[in-house]
Amino acid sequence: MKNNSIRSKAPAISTGRRRNDRSHQAILKAAMELLTEVGYRGVTIEGIAARAGVGKQTIYRWWPSRAAVVMEASVRAAADSAPDPDTGTLETDLQKFLAGSFVSLQGTAGQVLRGMVAEAQLDAEFRTQFVETFIMTRRAGLVQILRRARKRKELSQDVDPELLVDMIYGAKWSRLLFGHAPLDIHMVSQMVRIITKLR
Amino acid sequence: MKNNSIRSKAPAISTGRRRNDRSHQAILKAAMELLTEVGYRGVTIEGIAARAGVGKQTIYRWWPSRAAVVMEASVRAAADSAPDPDTGTLETDLQKFLAGSFVSLQGTAGQVLRGMVAEAQLDAEFRTQFVETFIMTRRAGLVQILRRARKRKELSQDVDPELLVDMIYGAKWSRLLFGHAPLDIHMVSQMVRIITKLR
Amino acid sequence: MKNNSIRSKAPAISTGRRRNDRSHQAILKAAMELLTEVGYRGVTIEGIAARAGVGKQTIYRWWPSRAAVVMEASVRAAADSAPDPDTGTLETDLQKFLAGSFVSLQGTAGQVLRGMVAEAQLDAEFRTQFVETFIMTRRAGLVQILRRARKRKELSQDVDPELLVDMIYGAKWSRLLFGHAPLDIHMVSQMVRIITKLR
Amino acid sequence: MKNNSIRSKAPAISTGRRRNDRSHQAILKAAMELLTEVGYRGVTIEGIAARAGVGKQTIYRWWPSRAAVVMEASVRAAADSAPDPDTGTLETDLQKFLAGSFVSLQGTAGQVLRGMVAEAQLDAEFRTQFVETFIMTRRAGLVQILRRARKRKELSQDVDPELLVDMIYGAKWSRLLFGHAPLDIHMVSQMVRIITKLR
DNA sequence: GACTAACCGAGACGGTACGTCCCGTCTTAAG
DNA sequence: CTTAAGACGGGACGTACCGTCTCGGTTAGTC
Numbered sequence: 001m002k003n004n005s006i007r008s009k010a011p012a013i014s015t016g017r018r019r020n021d022r023s024h025q026a027i028l029k030a031a032m033e034l035l036t037e038v039g040y041r042g043v044t045i046e047g048i049a050a051r052a053g054v055g056k057q058t059i060y061r062w063w064p065s066r067a068a069v070v071m072e073a074s075v076r077a078a079a080d081s082a083p084d085p086d087t088g089t090l091e092t093d094l095q096k097f098l099a100g101s102f103v104s105l106q107g108t109a110g111q112v113l114r115g116m117v118a119e120a121q122l123d124a125e126f127r128t129q130f131v132e133t134f135i136m137t138r139r140a141g142l143v144q145i146l147r148r149a150r151k152r153k154e155l156s157q158d159v160d161p162e163l164l165v166d167m168i169y170g171a172k173w174s175r176l177l178f179g180h181a182p183l184d185i186h187m188v189s190q191m192v193r194i195i196t197k198l199r
Numbered sequence: 200m201k202n203n204s205i206r207s208k209a210p211a212i213s214t215g216r217r218r219n220d221r222s223h224q225a226i227l228k229a230a231m232e233l234l235t236e237v238g239y240r241g242v243t244i245e246g247i248a249a250r251a252g253v254g255k256q257t258i259y260r261w262w263p264s265r266a267a268v269v270m271e272a273s274v275r276a277a278a279d280s281a282p283d284p285d286t287g288t289l290e291t292d293l294q295k296f297l298a299g300s301f302v303s304l305q306g307t308a309g310q311v312l313r314g315m316v317a318e319a320q321l322d323a324e325f326r327t328q329f330v331e332t333f334i335m336t337r338r339a340g341l342v343q344i345l346r347r348a349r350k351r352k353e354l355s356q357d358v359d360p361e362l363l364v365d366m367i368y369g370a371k372w373s374r375l376l377f378g379h380a381p382l383d384i385h386m387v388s389q390m391v392r393i394i395t396k397l398r
Numbered sequence: 399m400k401n402n403s404i405r406s407k408a409p410a411i412s413t414g415r416r417r418n419d420r421s422h423q424a425i426l427k428a429a430m431e432l433l434t435e436v437g438y439r440g441v442t443i444e445g446i447a448a449r450a451g452v453g454k455q456t457i458y459r460w461w462p463s464r465a466a467v468v469m470e471a472s473v474r475a476a477a478d479s480a481p482d483p484d485t486g487t488l489e490t491d492l493q494k495f496l497a498g499s500f501v502s503l504q505g506t507a508g509q510v511l512r513g514m515v516a517e518a519q520l521d522a523e524f525r526t527q528f529v530e531t532f533i534m535t536r537r538a539g540l541v542q543i544l545r546r547a548r549k550r551k552e553l554s555q556d557v558d559p560e561l562l563v564d565m566i567y568g569a570k571w572s573r574l575l576f577g578h579a580p581l582d583i584h585m586v587s588q589m590v591r592i593i594t595k596l597r
Numbered sequence: 598m599k600n601n602s603i604r605s606k607a608p609a610i611s612t613g614r615r616r617n618d619r620s621h622q623a624i625l626k627a628a629m630e631l632l633t634e635v636g637y638r639g640v641t642i643e644g645i646a647a648r649a650g651v652g653k654q655t656i657y658r659w660w661p662s663r664a665a666v667v668m669e670a671s672v673r674a675a676a677d678s679a680p681d682p683d684t685g686t687l688e689t690d691l692q693k694f695l696a697g698s699f700v701s702l703q704g705t706a707g708q709v710l711r712g713m714v715a716e717a718q719l720d721a722e723f724r725t726q727f728v729e730t731f732i733m734t735r736r737a738g739l740v741q742i743l744r745r746a747r748k749r750k751e752l753s754q755d756v757d758p759e760l761l762v763d764m765i766y767g768a769k770w771s772r773l774l775f776g777h778a779p780l781d782i783h784m785v786s787q788m789v790r791i792i793t794k795l796r
Numbered sequence: 797g798a799c800t801a802a803c804c805g806a807g808a809c810g811g812t813a814c815g816t817c818c819c820g821t822c823t824t825a826a827g
Numbered sequence: 828c829t830t831a832a833g834a835c836g837g838g839a840c841g842t843a844c845c846g847t848c849t850c851g852g853t854t855a856g857t858c
Contacts, residue, residue: 016833017823023835041321046813055836060815114320117376121317122240131377156396162380163370163389170369171362173376177316178330181361190362197355197397217855219804245844254805259846414807415849421809439719444839453810458841515774516718519711520638529775554794560778561768561787568767569760575714575770576728579759588760595753595795617830643818652831657820 019062026052027059031073036108040115043070067119067126071133074112084141090149091196097145098168098188101138105176105183114177139165159198168195218261225251226258230272235307239314242269266318266325270332273311283340289348290395296344297387300337301371304382309375316376338364358397367394417460424450425457429471434506438513441468465517465524469531472510482539488547489594495543496566496586499536503574503581512575537563557596566593623649624656628670633705637712640667664716664723668730671709681738687746688793694742695765695785698735702773702780711774736762756795765792 030051034043045066049056063069085096105113116134120127146161155161168191175183229251233242244265248255262268284295304312315333319326345360354360367390374382428449432441443464447454461467483494503511514532518525544559553559566589573581627649631640642663646653660666682693702710713731717724743758752758765788772780 015825015831017835018833020823020835044813045815049836053836055834055838056815057817057837058835061834118317118320121313121376122238127378131379135377135379158396159393160389163386164393166370166373166380167366167390167393170371170373171365172369174365174369174372177320177372178334179326180330180334181365187362190359191366194358194363194366194397197357198393217803219854222804243844244846248805252805254803254807255846256806256848257804260803413805413851415809416807418809418849442839443841447810451810453808453812454841455811455843456809459808512718516715519715519774520636525776529777533775533777556794557791558787561784562791564768564771564778565764565788565791568769568771569763570767571774572763572767572770575718576732577724578728578732579763585760588757589764592756592761592764592795595755596791620830641818642820646831650831652829652833653820654822654832655830658829 020058023052023054023058024062027054027062027069028073028076030054031069032077035070035073035112035115039111040070040118045069065119065123065126067116067123068129070112070119071116071126071130074109074116075133077109077112084144086148090145090152090154091192093145093149094192094195095188097141098191099185102172102183102188103185105172110176110183117173117177139169142168154196154199156198164195164198219257222251222253222257223261226253226261226268227272227275229253230268231276234269234272234311234314238310239269239317244268264318264322264325266315266322267328269311269318270315270325270329273308273315274332276308276311283343285347289344289351289353290391292344292348293391293394294387296340297367297390298384301382301387302384304371304375309382313376316372338368341367353395353398355397363394363397418456421450421452421456422460425452425467426471426474429467430475433468433471433510433513437509438468438516443467463517463521463524465514465521466527468510468517469514469524469528472507472514473531475507475510482542484546488543488550488552489590491543491547492590492593493586495540496589497583500570500581500586501583503570508574508581515571515575537567540566552594552597554596562593562596617655620649620651620655621659624651624659624666625670625673627651628666629674632667632670632709632712636708637667637715642666662720662723664713664720665726667709667716668713668723668727671706671713672730674706674709681741683745687742687749687751688789690742690746691789691792692785694738695788696782699769699780699785700782702769707773707780714770714774736766739765751793751796753795761792761795 027048030048031043034047034051038047043066045056045059048054048066048069049059059069063072083097083100085093087093087096104110113134116130120130142165143161146155146164149155150157150159150161155164171187171191172183175181175187181187226247229247230242233246233250237246242265244255244258247253247265247268248258258268262271282296282299284292286292286295303309312333315329319329341364342360345354345363348354349356349358349360354363370386370390371382374380374386380386425446428446429441432445432449436445441464443454443457446452446464446467447457457467461470483491485491485494502508511532514528518528540563541559544553544562547553548555548557548559553562569585569589570581573579573585579585624645627645628640631644631648635644640663642653642656645651645663645666646656656666660669682690684690684693701707710731713727717727739762740758743752743761746752747754747756747758752761768784768788769780772778772784778784
């Protein structure tokens with residue numbers, strides 16, 4: 001993640017006092033702390049401002065909503081390797097990729113993501129940002145793996161990689177959002193078994 | 200849906216005035232109207248009460264949260280056929296089932312569901328109710344179809360039907376929640392093609 | 399002062415929970431205390447609410463502005479005898495009336511009045527209320543005295559009592575508002591001497 | 598009014614760029630415009646700065662408060678003849694003097710003065726400046742007229758001219774601030790009639 | 797048929813957070 | 828060194844709703 005300022009508004013063009021990076025960092029730090037302490041619903045702009053020792057206006061100046069602050073804070077937290085393993089076979093590629101992607105959702109990260117999905121359903125503008133920033137970038141890695149497999153004939157030409165990605169990630173999101181079944185290694189293995197049948 | 204009061208608290212034990220069904224109906228009607236007019240975020244207890252011509256307490260007496268009211272209202276709206284087609288082949292069963300299930304999400308119904316998913320991420324108790332009421336019942340129909348197909352050897356014994364359901368519905372939820380691709384008939388056909396390969 | 403609720407909005411007509419008099423009193427008390435402690439400029443709705451242990455909305459529900467609260471609190475504080483002495487001669491009537499009216503402005507009461515005059519210049523609606531409640535009622539007593547004197551031929555028929563009241567009270571207001579000269583007994587005596595010349 | 602900068606702080610001592618008179622003028626102009634457009638309460642430092650195309654600091658550098666800017670702007674607007682008529686008789690002197698002084702308060706000038714009186718009640722430092730600049734200078738002319746009349750025996754030696762000025766101007770301020778009666782020519786005539794009785 | 801507990805509408809209450817306005821100070825780059 | 832621009836910490840605004848708590852009035856069942 002090169003540009004660490006996901007959703008900050010466009011900065012003013014030229015003159016005037018510059019953005020205070022100390023405040024910027026303090027806000028993100030406060031947001032992250034509150035997130036883990038009281039959960040997404042408990043995070044408020046006033047709370048962030050108070051903890052960061054910052055005026056509310058300073059937050060509103062740079063982010064359009066509570067969710068945007070949280071999103072930037074989360075991105076910062078998730079150093080976000082996005083590995084793209086290329087082992088030569090679909091099976092091992094998938095196993096590696098999904099294992100890494102799924103287990104990280106067990107703890108706080110999963111809770112934060114759930115909060116952001118919620119926000120995305122309630123705020124159209126945020127949804128756009130969230131999908132671009134989080135969803136599409138994660139999909140890209142998986143699409144790579146599937147395309148390579150298709151070239152190697154490990155995957156039928158009939159199969160639309162985009163749709164298959166929706167199915168794979170969709171299963172993950174389902175279990176994360178609804179909690180009706182665990183997001184574990186066993187699930188990954190089962191899913192790999194299913195996908196490797198599609199040759 | 201026999202009991203039309205999904206989440207209503209336990210009724211009073213013995214004597215005294217009984218629940219006023221007129222108010223009950225007015226509340227659900229008002230909730231549904233507000234939902235379509237101002238969206239889930241704009242629905243408030245005070246708004247429902249005002250529109251229904253009802254005291255706020257009357258709502259709090261019978262439902263634990265805004266989301267619970269909305270959920271009951273939605274269930275009422277979605278007469279909820281849940282067809283369970285049994286045509287003899289996996290392909291046609293799936294095609295019928297999914298087509299019906301997907302297209303209904305294009306309009307208001309989809310928006311309402313998105314709001315409820317959001318709420319489910321923010322309120323643990325509601326999540327439980329929502330998953331039981333909405334998610335598990337929908338899954339059941341699909342699981343039936345897949346189990347029949349497995350018996351007919353149209354589906355490999357290797358494939359865990361539960362996981363496959365997660366993948367199928369997960370793709371639907373992904374597209375509904377993130378909006379990165381359409382939820383249409385073409386998607387259904389493609390998905391059927393993929394699943395029928397898993398024999 | 400019969401009706402102790404000078405500027406309270408019209409109460410709701412019939413149903414619903416009634417106004418809580420404890421809160422009403424606590425608000426007026428808090429306002430008065432803050433007034434003497436930090437001065438008119440330092441009185442804020444938030445401050446009153448916090449000190450009274452009351453929600454801000456409860457204040458906004460019953461008074462249209464900070465000034466209105468302060469005015470009601472002041473009226474309450476100023477038990478406001480409004481003596482109307484009738485000694486038989488203009489000179490002694492005036493001396494008594496004005497002495498009582500002027501010395502009371504030396505302390506906090508004067509400061510509070512100054513704050514209300516300020517507010518009256520900045521808020522048209524408040525000005526109307528203030529003038530009706532404070533200004534006109536005070537004038538009435540003095541007008542009585544002058545009219546009696548006119549009947550007794552102690553005051554020329556040429557002299558417009560209303561205008562003379564403006565001059566007498568105007569001198570008081572001038573010195574209160576601008577502070578260029580003291581509001582004391584000597585001033586009262588001098589003024590009585592001037593007025594008794596107008597026979 | 599020689600020095601048109603009533604309340605400007607001491608200018609910079611020696612080196613460096615000198616005060617920019619263009620900005621000075623623009624600030625006063627903007628202040629006056631805002632005053633007439635939105636009223637005293639609506640005038641803000643930020644508003645003046647924005648309209649004048651000037652940094653806020655530039656205003657704070659030269660004036661101590663919003664009220665000081667407005668006062669200087671007003672002084673500038675009121676070219677302020679202050680005539681001091683000397684016709685030979687108290688009656689005509691007074692008539693001329695007061696007529697000129699009263700009618701000018703009918704329009705915007707009166708509103709502006711009311712705003713400044715308000716500010717003077719809320720800010721002690723401003724009150725001092727305001728009284729020195731506005732109140733005392735206006736009183737001076739009237740005191741002159743009364744002193745001359747006293748010498749000519751048109752006014753009793755008993756009458757304290759300072760107090761009489763308070764009564765005359767006080768009547769004016771009363772009607773301006775409280776609006777309970779008009780500030781017109783008729784009032785002037787009536788008042789002249791009263792004062793000329795004091796011989 | 798009278799009693800009475802529970803319901804009902806209305807809406808006041810203490811409270812939290814919102815998003816905005818403006819304050820007076822501070823920082824920057826340009827002149 | 829001053830200026831225009833404008834970010835900063837802060838305080839208060841007036842509003843929206845929350846979930847709870849009275850009110851007076853109304854049912855609907857049991858005695």
